[in-house]
Amino acid sequence: xxxxxxAVDSATQQAVQVLYREHHDWLRHWLRRRLPxxxxxxxxxxxxFVRVLASxxxxxxxxPRAYLSSVARGLMIDGFRRRSLEQAYLESLAAQPxxxxxxxxxRALIFETLLDIERMLDGLxxxxxxxxxxxxxxxxxxxxxxRRLGLSTNTVRxxxxxxxxxxxxxxxx
Amino acid sequence: MGGPAKPSPAVLQAAANxxxxxxxxxxxxxxxxxxxRWLEADxxxxxxxxxxxxxxxxxxxxxxxMRRLGCELFLSRHC
Numbered sequence: 001x002x003x004x005x006x007a008v009d010s011a012t013q014q015a016v017q018v019l020y021r022e023h024h025d026w027l028r029h030w031l032r033r034r035l036p037x038x039x040x041x042x043x044x045x046x047x048x049f050v051r052v053l054a055s056x057x058x059x060x061x062x063x064p065r066a067y068l069s070s071v072a073r074g075l076m077i078d079g080f081r082r083r084s085l086e087q088a089y090l091e092s093l094a095a096q097p098x099x100x101x102x103x104x105x106x107r108a109l110i111f112e113t114l115l116d117i118e119r120m121l122d123g124l125x126x127x128x129x130x131x132x133x134x135x136x137x138x139x140x141x142x143x144x145x146x147r148r149l150g151l152s153t154n155t156v157r158x159x160x161x162x163x164x165x166x167x168x169x170x171x172x173x
Numbered sequence: 174m175g176g177p178a179k180p181s182p183a184v185l186q187a188a189a190n191x192x193x194x195x196x197x198x199x200x201x202x203x204x205x206x207x208x209x210r211w212l213e214a215d216x217x218x219x220x221x222x223x224x225x226x227x228x229x230x231x232x233x234x235x236x237x238x239m240r241r242l243g244c245e246l247f248l249s250r251h252c
């Protein structure tokens with residue numbers, strides 16, 4: 001007898017198959033109007049359904065096309081962010097006065113980590129983001145940050161807590 | 174049946190506060206004991222703490238040089 005999880009998976013798979021059959025072409029055309037190439041649109045359409053399948057949040061969709069376009073939009077934004085960050089990252093590496101000795105594999109892993117961090121920073125306001133970065137990445141003490149920005153250490157701590165809390169909301173269990 | 178409830182923002186904030194308190198006084202026995210009791214008081218507390226450990230692990234995976242580079246990169250992009 002199949003386990004409950006397997007039964008849920010089967011139901012989700014069937015729901016996504018129906019979704020795919022009924023809306024894949026529509027999604028591909030929707031993406032084609034927003035992306036530079038047919039191939040890119042086809043890839044992103046597939047990625048969208050993979051994301052929907054992995055999320056297991058198919059259920060009874062009242063507006064499947066709105067849901068699919070929302071997922072696809074998120075993937076598009078993520079793609080833009082990835083390319084933009086990669087360019088900035090490579091430029092930063094090239095601009096270092098002393099070359100940082102990292103292998104291509106390490107460089108790729110570091111980039112994925114930076115991408116994860118940037119996604120988390122999205123939810124922070126500018127001041128909170130700055131203080132969070134100075135504290136958590138640059139390793140400055142709250143006293144040092146307070147002196148640099150003209151803030152009390154209590155205020156710095158509040159911003160760091162806010163930043164950590166926002167980031168924790170995005171960390172998966 | 175769904176899994177355990179996700180930790181609320183208030184619990185996540187508490188975890189963040191514990192993290193900073195323990196960073197400031199890692200050898201304080203009273204603080205460590207209070208933290209241990211907080212962890213055991215609710216499974217959501219442990220969940221929040223596990224998330225924080227994963228976040229810290231992500232940040233710690235970067236070398237000091239890369240952390241500095243990352244900080245400069247993000248400050249120039251976002252601030």
